[in-house]
Amino acid sequence: MKVDLRSDTVTRPTAEMLEAMSRAEVGDDVMGEDPTINVLEQKVAALFGHEAGLFCPSGTMTNQLGIKVHTRPGDEVVCARASHIYNYEGGGIAMNSGASVRLLEGDRGRFTADEVLANINPDDPHCPRTSLVAVEDTCNRGGGAVWSREDLAALREATKQRGLKFHLDGARAWNRLVATGEDWLAYGSMFDSISLCLSKGLGAPVGSVLIGDNDFIYWARRFRKALGGGMRQAGYLAAAGLYALENHVERLADDHRRAKALEEALLTTAKVSHVLPVETNIVIFELAEGVAASDISAQFKEHDILANPASPRHVRFVTHLQFSDDQLQHTCDTLPKVLS
Numbered sequence: 500m501k502v503d504l505r506s507d508t509v510t511r512p513t514a515e516m517l518e519a520m521s522r523a524e525v526g527d528d529v530m531g532e533d534p535t536i537n538v539l540e541q542k543v544a545a546l547f548g549h550e551a552g553l554f555c556p557s558g559t560m561t562n563q564l565g566i567k568v569h570t571r572p573g574d575e576v577v578c579a580r581a582s583h584i585y586n587y588e589g590g591g592i593a594m595n596s597g598a599s600v601r602l603l604e605g606d607r608g609r610f611t612a613d614e615v616l617a618n619i620n621p622d623d624p625h626c627p628r629t630s631l632v633a634v635e636d637t638c639n640r641g642g643g644a645v646w647s648r649e650d651l652a653a654l655r656e657a658t659k660q661r662g663l664k665f666h667l668d669g670a671r672a673w674n675r676l677v678a679t680g681e682d683w684l685a686y687g688s689m690f691d692s693i694s695l696c697l698s699k700g701l702g703a704p705v706g707s708v709l710i711g712d713n714d715f716i717y718w719a720r721r722f723r724k725a726l727g728g729g730m731r732q733a734g735y736l737a738a739a740g741l742y743a744l745e746n747h748v749e750r751l752a753d754d755h756r757r758a759k760a761l762e763e764a765l766l767t768t769a770k771v772s773h774v775l776p777v778e779t780n781i782v783i784f785e786l787a788e789g790v791a792a793s794d795i796s797a798q799f800k801e802h803d804i805l806a807n808p809a810s811p812r813h814v815r816f817v818t819h820l821q822f823s824d825d826q827l828q829h830t831c832d833t834l835p836k837v838l839s
């Protein structure tokens with residue numbers, strides 16, 4: 500049995516999803532004529548209480564467009580040291596927006612309004628102009644950590660008062676909302692813009708949606724074209740996203756349950772010293788002194804289980820649409836062979 504726990508991006512479209520894709524009505528989206536994309540953009544925006552949406556090839560592009568629209572060259576973006584926008588987007592903040600970053604240490608990628616307030620530059624020409632706060636929920640490097648609603652509400656207040664924009668990298672916001680069971684509209688309305696991935700837990704092959712108000716999306720659409728992200732009959736891809744929204748959201752609870760089972764099994768092994776408390780579909784565990792993540796990853800591979808190091812001493816498991824209960828059982832049976 501082969502098991503791939505490297506990422507929730509490794510899923511392939513199901514037969515039903517492919518069927519839905521093949522039936523899509525399409526048109527030239529750069530001319531605004533792809534009906535399936537138009538429906539997807541409207542639907543995702545409405546789910547979160549926003550006016551408009553923009554379908555893009557990747558979550559990197561939706562985040563980068565958000566940052567680009569919210570900032571001017573020379574501005575500063577406040578975000579977590581652990582954030583995807585800082586670590587994994589190819590230096591895009593500097594390259595695309597000419598902005599600098601103010602990194603907050605936070606707790607597993609989460610920070611408070613007080614930390615932000617202490618890191619807003621004064622209105623002084625010596626200092627970069629602080630214009631944007633970006634949060635990531637759930638936080639990938641934080642082990643799928645979920646932000647507290649109170650912290651987000653306080654950040655919303657603080658950013659509003661100080662005239663800053665508030666962006667959510669919601670690549671896995673679906674996981675958060677399924678885990679907490681809270682109201683999507685109330686949650687979404689806290690942010691000026693949200694980037695949402697269809698190709699992670701939802702299992703679509705490609706695609707992310709950026710949402711915000713009409714003016715924000717007008718500019719994001721202009722910058723998307725300039726970055727080469729204007730797609731034509733991409734409704735086939737949008738159809739996968741629409742299918743996923745109908746069929747693959749509630750089932751994220753299964754991914755969370757399986758991640759929790761992995762956490763429990765890991766805690767009984769000798770070579771694991773700590774597991775970041777599992778809240779959603781990501782499990783990051785620390786290895787005991789002297790145990791190298793690269794060695795453990797190689798040993799898992801001999802048992803046909805793929806898992807990547809998250810640092811020299813940490814390994815990451817990510818559960819997803821194509822990680823079944825049988826695969827969970829096989830993984831739990833293998834853990835003692837590799838980790839005791």
Ligand SMILES: *Cc1c(COP(=O)(O)O)cnc(C)c1O
Nearest residue numbers: 557558559560583635639668670
């Ligand atoms: C995956 C991911 C993204 C976007 O990644 P793409 O591969 O560009 O779609 C953005 N933020 C987070 C937290 C992610 O995990």
